[in-house]
Amino acid sequence: MHCDSAVISKQDRDTTQPQRQKYRCSDCGRWFDDLTGTVFAGHHQPLRTWVVCLYFMGLNLSNRQVSHELGLHKDDAQRMTEQLRAGIDSQQVLPELTGEVEADEVYVVAGHKGHPKAVRQQGRQGRRRRLKGARDQGTLAKEKPPILGLIQRGGEVVFHMLENVQQKTIEPLIRTIVTKGTRFYADEYDIYARLPAWGYDHHSVCHSRGE
Template identity: 30%
Template structure:
């Protein structure tokens, strides 16, 4: 049995507050050396707000760890709290240190983490590595940007394998159409769409971009309706090789498309349409927290501590 306020928790809290630019593997293993420390972190994230026992009302500091059950017990009434219950980690036979290191790899990688890479790094089976990767990506889906503002660039892109023969470009087989919306210097949101038309795209813009925002697009005619929807609208004509006109351009979202496609080709080779939304959320999440790897890790850990 042990107290629930070990010195590591205060070291961890101070580290997360002070380190926004780096989070090295040495920092990780210093903060999370074993399963007990990892469980303590989940307990603090999930029940750290409690001041008293939810059963008897005694001070929360009287809780102590029952190692054999991965739970904490009140010394007064013996009420038990299970930090992993209802979370993505519940019922997993994989060690918590392995889970935490997988989350660390996702938080610090620039181009994503494949299942084969997880398998090599963690020493688990491919099936386990693939499942862990998908569960971590689900945590990123839950934290996507939803309220874009300022100057927002909107554009569409095609993603998918090469179609042999048949139609090329928009409407080609084996391609998925993506709608991208990015704040200049800020967050990005990418959504797969079934059709590249106003009835599909404009409601998504209205849902995720604040009214009054200046929206930059190419010459695609569906965006001509943006002013009547309460948005400012600036356009560049790509068909005439116009890439910028004063402050009007879509270079930020074009650059994002380039990085996304290179990362998918280099890391995963191919992503099926069925699982694509998770991978898009992963790259968006990484972009949105690109300057704060320690905070990115912390947000994923907070997601792991929530009931699902």
């Protein structure tokens, strides 16, 4: 983190993960990005990979199975699961996000043909997963649970599995976790259209362009 100075300038984006914005403190000269100070800081895996890893942990897959599903070395998968467990253990209550917050959704097809037993134990029918599915198609009932990620720049990260991607579903979650008046970065998906009416400073971004 920086020295708590309010004089911060936006710099270039991360060269390997263009979704991550870099910043520089004008007082102390320290560089940081959107994930600094979070459980994901200092790791090269994309945020979506972390989300799917967390989902597989919820299915009680072993580290070896997680590494196979994500196409990672088993040591990398083990480090990721250990990091996530440590973050979960330290998170006793939902944080309050403020300042600048980014939102995005990930759609995971529930289960994988290689592990039908693990999926059945969770009460779901096994299907092959993917990181991103078609919007408006993701629901728990259709075995494509949407996961909403809320990231405070330089602060906490919250993931929440949704029943569906509708305004009435995300509104109470956002109101509970994100302080009113917060600058809210989200794309132009219509579920975010009422952010200003809910009391947030909505700034539209285009994730496909690396914003």
